[in-house]
Structures are given as structure tokens and as C-alpha cells.
Amino acid sequence: MSWHKDRRGERGYHHGNLKEALLQAALGLIAEKGPAGFTFADAARTAGVSAAAPYRHFRDRDDLLASIAQRGFEQFEATLTAAWDDGRPDTVTAFERIGKAYLNFARTEPAFYSAMFESGIPVDSSPELAAAGERAFAVIRAAAERLAALTPPGVTRPPAMMMALHIWSLSHGVASLFGRGDAARRKLPMSPEDLLEAGALIYLRGLGFPTDQNVHKSDTSTAPKSGPWGTAPK
Amino acid sequence: MSWHKDRRGERGYHHGNLKEALLQAALGLIAEKGPAGFTFADAARTAGVSAAAPYRHFRDRDDLLASIAQRGFEQFEATLTAAWDDGRPDTVTAFERIGKAYLNFARTEPAFYSAMFESGIPVDSSPELAAAGERAFAVIRAAAERLAALTPPGVTRPPAMMMALHIWSLSHGVASLFGRGDAARRKLPMSPEDLLEAGALIYLRGLGFPTDQNVHKSDTSTAPKSGPWGTAPK
DNA sequence: AGCTCATGTGAAGAGCTCTTACATGAGCCG
DNA sequence: CGGCTCATGTAAGAGCTCTTCACATGAGCT
Known part of the structure; x- marks a missing residue:
């Protein structure tokens, strides 16, 4: 019983689920004050443990941040995959949906997004992190590949990989320059x-x-899913 | 004479040019360890003064960072203006040159770039900072306006302002995702x-x-060979 | 029941931020 | 030259955080 994390300090000597609690606490703090304004000690305090306790679960502050980033990439991948929906109802519509999902993720999960892209942790901080980031990008890349297959003949185009990088860059640029209304950003x-x-x-x-x-005008309200480009040929 | 900052600690009680020295020290430290890994105390130490001295010149650490960002924007504006060269020899060529200059700035002045875009200081931290950022963007915007005037008739296009934002976003996305080889970035x-x-x-x-x-190379030849994205795909 | 080890604690050293009281000397004024 | 004054420096300290110790606890296994 006492292991149970009652919300009113009714907690035995052992927390029971500290690692998870620390991740959640850190997420909240990052959302509040940005990835820079969050401290290890702060996360510990929020989780209700001593300042030394987190070290049983994370090598250091950066390790915690990397864990958050990794989890963020996993969630990001899921979000993008859902938005892509394997290219339904047509490739271009689905592609546009990925862009919206990208921005939406940046806005609704600023803590994750910050940890993933703005925290300064190296991508190769851990193989798991790198792999998670890779999988998220793979979604965009797969979409770009389908798109590439549809480009009209006779039009020179870059490799699908490059198209994916273009879209990623544009999305990231928009998101990080203007994506979050939360102050500190441009109007x-x-x-x-x-x-x-x-x-x-x-x-x-x-x-x-x-x-x-x-x-120059998003006009998705009326147009059915045939979209601006019509239905994609197979 | 004793005010002179001899490299061997031969410095009177007064530094003589501490504000500038602190800015330089901070720039170096940011370049080394990123905007997060630089401390006020460290800058003071590098400049050879006590930890309290910087407070005579900057309200706090963020104020110093904002000063650096502002200076960065001014230099950025100069760089972009030079690259644009008032649209010579032709608008598109000059436009492409702006993009190159953008990336080049991000790479050769990572400390400035970090302070400007990744340090987490609010844009409206000071009116001067906001104005400096605005002037830098104005260069891109002016270029976009010239470009807009050249778009073929019959082609729908967004306002010049939006075109400028597109280019800025794409450039920033590329720069911040892949721009600096300095580790921590993606391959x-x-x-x-x-x-x-x-x-x-x-x-x-x-x-x-x-x-x-x-x-974009103001060419005459219709030489098919490799363009900016290598050989044409299948 | 008894062991063991993962998990949490308190204390402590070292560093950073920022404030306060005091020291220095550069520039000015007579 | 002598003396003011004030911008600019210093030392010391309070209150943080980070990180590492030795040590305490109790969950789960045998």
C-alpha cells in the first residue's frame, strides 16, 4: 500500500515509479520555462524526492533530457505516421496533413519539441535517441518517396531524400521561428x-x-478530400 | 598607461574596456560550449576580472546574451545586404546569394547565430534587439519584393512578405538542423x-x-549536366 | 525469517548568480 | 598641484544547483 504514490505525500521511503515521475516533472517544467530553465533539482522537488535521488535513474541532467527527446521522437513518429495514414486518400493531401501535424506537434508539445530540437543535446547522445529520430524522419522520407513517384515526367526533381529534407527544413523553420505563440517568438x-x-x-x-x-490562402474548409491537386493517379 | 590590457595581468585596477572584452569573451565561450554552456562568471574570468564586475555593464546574464544577439543581427544584416547587392547582376542570382550568405553566417558565426536564434531570449527583450532583428529580416523582405515584381503574370503567388518568410524559414530550418558540422547536428x-x-x-x-x-547562374548554355541536386533522377 | 540490492536520504564540496559594502583612480575643477 | 566625484573595480556572502559520498530503507527472493 505504502508504495502507492498517493497525492498527499503518503509515500513510503521508496517512490515506486520515480523514473516516470521525473520524466513527467521535467516535461512540465520545460513546458513552463523552456529547456534551459529546468533544473535537475527542480524536477526532483516536483517529484517529491531529494535532489540526489534522480541520479539513481539518470546519469545527469543531459541524460534525462535525452530520454525526453527520445520519447518525444517516438511520439512524433506516431503522430506523423497517423497523419500520413499511408497516403490516404491521396498522396498530396496526406502530405499536406503531415505538415499540419508537424506544426501541431510543435505547438501542443512544446516541451517535447524543445527537448528534441533545441536543447543542445547531441543527436548521437545515445543510439536509441538517434534511432528514434531516424524513425521519425523515415515517415517524412517515405511520404517524399511516394510523392517522388508521382512527379510528372519530364520535370527534373531532386532525389526523394532531398525532398524530404526540404520539407523537414521548411517545417522546422516555420515551427521554430513562429510555431509557438508562447512569447519569445516573432509575431x-x-x-x-x-x-x-x-x-x-x-x-x-x-x-x-x-x-x-x-x-496563399488555405482553403481546406470547403474542398473535399479531392484537394487542390485532384486525386492522385495510381 | 596602466589601463592598457597587457596580456600578462599588467592591468590597473580598472580594465579600460571591460564591456567589449566581456562580449568577446562570451562569444568565444558560446562558440566553444553553446549558448547554454556559457556562464557569466566564466566570461568574467576570461576577461580577467572578478565575478561581480560584469554587473557594472550588464544587468544580468541574459542582458549580455541579448547584447550579443543584437550585435549578431547587425552583422547579419550587413552580410545579407552585401550578398543581396541590390539585386545585381540579376534578381534571382542575388536571391540565391542571400541563401548562401545565410548559411555561411550560421556556419562561420555559430556563436552569434546561437545567441540570435537558439538562446531562448525573447525577441522583445529590448527594443534595440527587436529593431535589429527587424532590419535583418527587412533585407530578405526587400529581396522578396523585387522577386515578387518579377513573377510571371498569370501565376498566383502569395504576398512578398510571405515569400520572404518562406525563404527565411527554409534557410533557418536548414541552418539549424544541418548547418553547423560542429557535432550535435545531423549528418x-x-x-x-x-x-x-x-x-x-x-x-x-x-x-x-x-x-x-x-x-540561376545566368547562363546561356543549355548544358544538361548536373544541376544543384546532381543528375536528374529516373 | 533473513538477505540482498535497488532505491532513496542527508550532508558536504564546489561552482554559479546576484547583492552589498567598500576600494581605486580618471577626469574634472579650481 | 590638490581635492572631488563617480564610474568601475573588488571581496564577501546568501542562496541556489550539481554531484558524490556514506548510509538507511524496504521489496522481493530464497
């Missing part, structure tokens, strides 16, 4: 989503995809 | 410059610019 005369969508549409047009006329 | 099967150039070309093509692969 924008439009939503980040509109910005990204318009950019992506122009990019796709540059790859030879047919376009409708609404490049 | 890339190509140079960041090539990545950005290819992306920008596709984007421009999407705006209706006749960018067959070499158009």
Missing part, C-alpha cells in the same frame, strides 16, 4: 499553418504538381 | 548549401520562374 501576420501550407504548395508546384489558384 | 548526404539551393530553386520554379537547372 506573424498569418498563422504558421497557412505559412507552411502555402510554402509547401509552391514547392510542390515547383515539382510539377498541378495547382489550384489558392496558393 | 547529411549533401552540403547544406546544395540542400538549400535546390529547395529554393524548386520554390522559385513554383512561383513561375523559368529555372531550368542552371538558370
Whole structure:
């Protein structure tokens, strides 16, 4: 019984689930004060243990941050995979959905996003972290490959890998410059989503995809899933 | 005479130019260990003064960081302005040069770049900082406006402002994801410059610019060989 | 029941941030 | 030259955090 983490300090000598509690505490603190403004001791205090306790679970502060980043990448991958939905109903629509999901993740999970991209931890900090990041990118890359297969003949285009990197870069740029309203960010005369969508549409047009006329205005409300490009041929 | 900062501690009670020395020291430290790994005390030590001395020149650590960011934006603006060169010899060429200059700045001045974009200081930390950032962006925006004026008629395009934001986002995304080889960054099967150039070309093509692969080089030859993204795919 | 070891604690050293009281000397004024 | 004054430096200290110790606890196995 006493192992149970009652919310009112009713906790035995042992916490019972400290590692998880520390991750959660750190997430909350990062969301509040950014990845820089979170301290190991703070996470311990939030979890209700002494400042030394975390060292039983994480080598140091960076190790904790890396764990969060890894978990973030896993969740990110799941999010992107769901958005991609294997290219349904058509490749371009699904592709645009990935972009929205990207921004949405950055906005709704700023703590994860910060840990993943702005915390300064090296990507190769751990093989697991690198692998998780790789898997997340693989989703974008797979989508780019399907897109590449659809580019009209006669149009020169870069390798699918490069297309994926373009989209990732554009998305990350939008997200990190304007993605979070949470102060410290620049003001924008439009939503980040509109910005990204318009950019992506122009990019796709540059790859030879047919376009409708609404490049600068997201117009997804009325148009059914046939989307701006029509249904993708198989 | 004793005010002179001889390299061997031959320095009177007063430093003589501490503010500047602190900025330089901080720049060096940031370049070494990132914006997070630099401490006020460290900068003081590097400058050869007591830990309390910096407080005579900067309200706190963030104030110093903001000063560096501001100076960075001013230098950034100068760099971009030089690259743009008022659109000579032609708008698209000059535009591409801005992209290269962007990446080059991020690589050769990682300390400035970090302070400007990754240090977590709010943009409106000081009006001067915000203004400096605004002026730097204005260069890109002016270029985008010239570009917008050149888009072929009949092609829908977003406002110039949005085009500028697209380019900024793409550049920043490339720079911050892959821009600095200095560890902690992802490996890339190509140079960041090539990545950005290819992306920008596709984007421009999407705006209706006749960018067959070499158009940006103000060429005359229709030589098919390798463009910015290598040989044309299947 | 008794052992064992993962997990948590308190104390302590070292470093950083920032404040306060005091020291120095550069520039000015007569 | 002598003396003011104040910007700029210092030392010392309070209150943090980080990290490592030796030591305490109790969960789970035998």
C-alpha cells in the first residue's frame, strides 16, 4: 500500500515509479520555462524526492533530457505516421496533413519539441535517441518517396531524400521561428499553418504538381478530400 | 598607461574596456560550449576580472546574451545586404546569394547565430534587439519584393512578405538542423548549401520562374549536366 | 525469517548568480 | 598641484544547483 504514490505525500521511503515521475516533472517544467530553465533539482522537488535521488535513474541532467527527446521522437513518429495514414486518400493531401501535424506537434508539445530540437543535446547522445529520430524522419522520407513517384515526367526533381529534407527544413523553420505563440517568438501576420501550407504548395508546384489558384490562402474548409491537386493517379 | 590590457595581468585596477572584452569573451565561450554552456562568471574570468564586475555593464546574464544577439543581427544584416547587392547582376542570382550568405553566417558565426536564434531570449527583450532583428529580416523582405515584381503574370503567388518568410524559414530550418558540422547536428548526404539551393530553386520554379537547372547562374548554355541536386533522377 | 540490492536520504564540496559594502583612480575643477 | 566625484573595480556572502559520498530503507527472493 505504502508504495502507492498517493497525492498527499503518503509515500513510503521508496517512490515506486520515480523514473516516470521525473520524466513527467521535467516535461512540465520545460513546458513552463523552456529547456534551459529546468533544473535537475527542480524536477526532483516536483517529484517529491531529494535532489540526489534522480541520479539513481539518470546519469545527469543531459541524460534525462535525452530520454525526453527520445520519447518525444517516438511520439512524433506516431503522430506523423497517423497523419500520413499511408497516403490516404491521396498522396498530396496526406502530405499536406503531415505538415499540419508537424506544426501541431510543435505547438501542443512544446516541451517535447524543445527537448528534441533545441536543447543542445547531441543527436548521437545515445543510439536509441538517434534511432528514434531516424524513425521519425523515415515517415517524412517515405511520404517524399511516394510523392517522388508521382512527379510528372519530364520535370527534373531532386532525389526523394532531398525532398524530404526540404520539407523537414521548411517545417522546422516555420515551427521554430513562429510555431509557438508562447512569447519569445516573432509575431506573424498569418498563422504558421497557412505559412507552411502555402510554402509547401509552391514547392510542390515547383515539382510539377498541378495547382489550384489558392496558393496563399488555405482553403481546406470547403474542398473535399479531392484537394487542390485532384486525386492522385495510381 | 596602466589601463592598457597587457596580456600578462599588467592591468590597473580598472580594465579600460571591460564591456567589449566581456562580449568577446562570451562569444568565444558560446562558440566553444553553446549558448547554454556559457556562464557569466566564466566570461568574467576570461576577461580577467572578478565575478561581480560584469554587473557594472550588464544587468544580468541574459542582458549580455541579448547584447550579443543584437550585435549578431547587425552583422547579419550587413552580410545579407552585401550578398543581396541590390539585386545585381540579376534578381534571382542575388536571391540565391542571400541563401548562401545565410548559411555561411550560421556556419562561420555559430556563436552569434546561437545567441540570435537558439538562446531562448525573447525577441522583445529590448527594443534595440527587436529593431535589429527587424532590419535583418527587412533585407530578405526587400529581396522578396523585387522577386515578387518579377513573377510571371498569370501565376498566383502569395504576398512578398510571405515569400520572404518562406525563404527565411527554409534557410533557418536548414541552418539549424544541418548547418553547423560542429557535432550535435545531423549528418547529411549533401552540403547544406546544395540542400538549400535546390529547395529554393524548386520554390522559385513554383512561383513561375523559368529555372531550368542552371538558370540561376545566368547562363546561356543549355548544358544538361548536373544541376544543384546532381543528375536528374529516373 | 533473513538477505540482498535497488532505491532513496542527508550532508558536504564546489561552482554559479546576484547583492552589498567598500576600494581605486580618471577626469574634472579650481 | 590638490581635492572631488563617480564610474568601475573588488571581496564577501546568501542562496541556489550539481554531484558524490556514506548510509538507511524496504521489496522481493530464497
